[in-house]
Amino acid sequence: MKILNHSENISLILSIGLMLIAARLFGEFFRKFKMPLVVGELIAGVLLGPSLLGMFYPKISEAIYTHNDHASLALNGITNVSIIMLLFVAGMELNLSVIRQQGKAAFSTSMFGLLIPLGLGFLSAYYAYEWYGRNSSDKLVFALFMGTAMAISALPVIARTLIDLNLFRTKIGSIIIAAAMFNDLVGWILFSMIMGMLKGSANHSVLLTLLYTLSYAILMLTLGRFLINKSLPWAEKNFSWPGGFLSMALGLAFLGAAFTESIGLHAIFGAFIIGIAIGDSVHVKDKTKDIVNQFVTNIFAPLFFVSIGFKVNFFSHFNFQITAVVLLVAVIGKISGAYLGARLGGLNNKESLAIGFGMNARGAMEIILATLALQANLIGEELYVAIVIMAVVTSVMAGPMLNWLIKPKANTLDTN
Numbered sequence: 001m002k003i004l005n006h007s008e009n010i011s012l013i014l015s016i017g018l019m020l021i022a023a024r025l026f027g028e029f030f031r032k033f034k035m036p037l038v039v040g041e042l043i044a045g046v047l048l049g050p051s052l053l054g055m056f057y058p059k060i061s062e063a064i065y066t067h068n069d070h071a072s073l074a075l076n077g078i079t080n081v082s083i084i085m086l087l088f089v090a091g092m093e094l095n096l097s098v099i100r101q102q103g104k105a106a107f108s109t110s111m112f113g114l115l116i117p118l119g120l121g122f123l124s125a126y127y128a129y130e131w132y133g134r135n136s137s138d139k140l141v142f143a144l145f146m147g148t149a150m151a152i153s154a155l156p157v158i159a160r161t162l163i164d165l166n167l168f169r170t171k172i173g174s175i176i177i178a179a180a181m182f183n184d185l186v187g188w189i190l191f192s193m194i195m196g197m198l199k200g201s202a203n204h205s206v207l208l209t210l211l212y213t214l215s216y217a218i219l220m221l222t223l224g225r226f227l228i229n230k231s232l233p234w235a236e237k238n239f240s241w242p243g244g245f246l247s248m249a250l251g252l253a254f255l256g257a258a259f260t261e262s263i264g265l266h267a268i269f270g271a272f273i274i275g276i277a278i279g280d281s282v283h284v285k286d287k288t289k290d291i292v293n294q295f296v297t298n299i300f301a302p303l304f305f306v307s308i309g310f311k312v313n314f315f316s317h318f319n320f321q322i323t324a325v326v327l328l329v330a331v332i333g334k335i336s337g338a339y340l341g342a343r344l345g346g347l348n349n350k351e352s353l354a355i356g357f358g359m360n361a362r363g364a365m366e367i368i369l370a371t372l373a374l375q376a377n378l379i380g381e382e383l384y385v386a387i388v389i390m391a392v393v394t395s396v397m398a399g400p401m402l403n404w405l406i407k408p409k410a411n412t413l414d415t416n
Contacts, residue, residue, distance in 0.1 A: 008071040015075060016303065022048060023302030034164065036157050036395050038364050041302050042388070045309020055313070079307045080267075082300035083368055087188070087268040088253040089296045090365065091275020092289055093155050094181045096221075098174070105345030109338055110179035113359050114151050114186055116337030117330070121150030124329055131325045133382050144194050145378055149370070149387060150333050152187035153180040154363030154395065156297075161361060161399045172351055172406060176358040179338065184365065185276070189213055191369055192260070192269035198376050212263050217273050220256070225277040228252075232283035242288045249278050249292060266372065301364070308367060308388065311374065312381045323386040330390050334360045354405040361398035366391035 004012060026040035026047075047053060054061040125132060125146035126139055134142060158180050159168065167173040196209040235248060253271040260270030278284060335356035342352035370387040373379045379387070 002070070004070055004074065008074075012071045012074050015071075016078070018048065019044075019303055019306040020299070023306050027302070034399055036160065036363060038157070038301075038305055038367070039392055039396065041305035042308055042367075042392060045306040046314050047309070048306065049309035049314075050312070051309060051314040051316075055315075075307070078300075079304045082296075082304035083372070084253065084257045084267055084271045085250065085296045085300050086304065086364065086368060088250070088271040088275040089293055090155060090184065091272040091277075092279030092284075092292065093159065094185060094276045094279060096181075096276070096280050098178050098181060101178070105342060105347060106175045106178035106182075108345040109175055109341035109355060109359075110182035112341030112344070113153075113179050113334060113338035113356075114183050116340070117333030118147040118151040120147075120329055120333040122147030124325075131322070133319060133322050133380065138378070141194060141197055142378065144190070144197075145373055148187055148190045148194065149366065149373075150330050151183060152191075152362065152365055152369060153183045153334075153359050154361050154365040154391070155180050155184050156365075157361045157363030157395050158358060158398070161395075161402065162358070165399065165403055167402065167406070172347075172354060172358075175342065175345075175347075176355055179341070179355070180359055183359070187365075188269060188272050189217060191372075192265045194378075195266040195269075195372065195376065196264045198378060209264065212265060213269070216260060216263075216265070216270070220273045220277050224274075225280060228277050229281040229283065232281055236283065242291045245284075245288055246292060246295065252278070268368070268372070305364070305367070308371065311371070312385060314385050314388075317381040317385045318389075319382040319386065322382050323389055326383070326386040326390045327393060330362070330394060331360060334394075350405050354402055357398055357401035357405070361395045362391040363395040364391075366394075 022044035023041040026044040027037035028040070030040035030043070031037055048061075050061070122143045125134075126143035129139060129142065132142075132146065155177070158176060162168040162173045162176065168177070193209050193213050196212065232245075235244060239245070239248070253274045256270035256274035257267035258270070261267040279289060335353070338356040338359045339352045342355045343349070347355065367388055370379065370384050370391070374381070374384045
């Protein structure tokens with residue numbers, strides 16, 4: 001059995017230690033300016049990666065973040081596990097009852113906030129793929145990916161922004177959360193299908209991939225959810241709590257991830273659906289969810305987001321045209337779609353525009369999606385950099401725009 005040698009072991013441990021410390025320092029610094037922690041974590045990766053440290057002090061970069069295949073492979077394995085855990089936590093944040101309860105406004109907002117950016121992203125990538133620096137190969141799969149990338153939101157960033165602005169329990173906040181939940185659910189189902197098409201194009205047709213995806217989701221959200229809900233009281237009585245729950249929940253997440261990976265879908269989809277099934281149980285208290293969230297987002301999430309900066313040189317692969325196109329298509333599609341849906345749902349102009357900007361935050365979920373697409377060679381480095389920049393910009397703009405549009409009236413909004 002191959003094991004890491006002495007120098008490789010030191011390099012791996014040193015890398016993890018520096019990544020965690022740098023992520024926390026930069027994350028807290030940017031949080032003081034009302035920005036999401038993920039912004040600071042990404043900046044830390046850019047500074048420590050090939051974009052800066054590797055460019056000006058290559059020997060130091062080589063000593064710390066070795067390019068040795070075995071140590072790099074180990075670090076890559078840890079970051080892949082981090083992605084699975086992040087999607088599991090994102091699934092736990094989805095509350096299916098919230099989506100059902102918000103009525104006409106949430107339904108129309110979620111539908112138009114999904115379909116318009118999805119259609120705009122797909123059409124622009126299919127008929128004007130040169131805008132994204134792509135050739136005509138795999139046009140359909142690439143266009144499906146860009147449509148999904150334009151449609152998806154970032155529920156954790158949106159929820160945190162609403163909490164910081166004291167809007168989470170208002171009518172506006174509830175509509176944004178419900179619509180974002182629905183967008184993320186559909187978006188990750190679509191992305192899992194796209195990855196399945198890439199992995200099993202020789203063996204799986206689009207219809208078979210769709211069948212696998214929907215069958216797994218329906219089974220886990222019905223029978224699987226029922227069994228989990230019934231078994232949790234027994235587990236709470238017989239296992240240490242919340243430690244026992246943490247072990248069992250993450251164990252189920254990895255089993256679900258392994259299953260979907262084995263049938264040609266991506267592992268993250270299995271963990272995401274398991275997260276929804278567990279998080280939707282009435283026996284899982286908010287405090288228990290928070291423990292899982294804290295464990296993942298403060299240890300594994302920083303490792304993943306800092307590692308983003310190691311994947312490409314953000315300066316040498318920055319393309320202004322591609323970045324501008326991605327940003328414009330993403331912002332116009334999502335804001336106009338959510339705005340139109342909210343207006344049709346009975347909200348006024350300012351409220352509808354606020355909902356559009358709230359749902360426009362892409363954050364961590366967009367970066368995960370782009371990273372997986374880069375690993376699958378579906379997108380290149382320049383488009384990857386553009387999508388990461390778009391995710392950061394849309395996340396940063398959400399808070400100030402929401403504050404400007406509706407903060408003075410926050411206390412007068414209906415909280416039902």
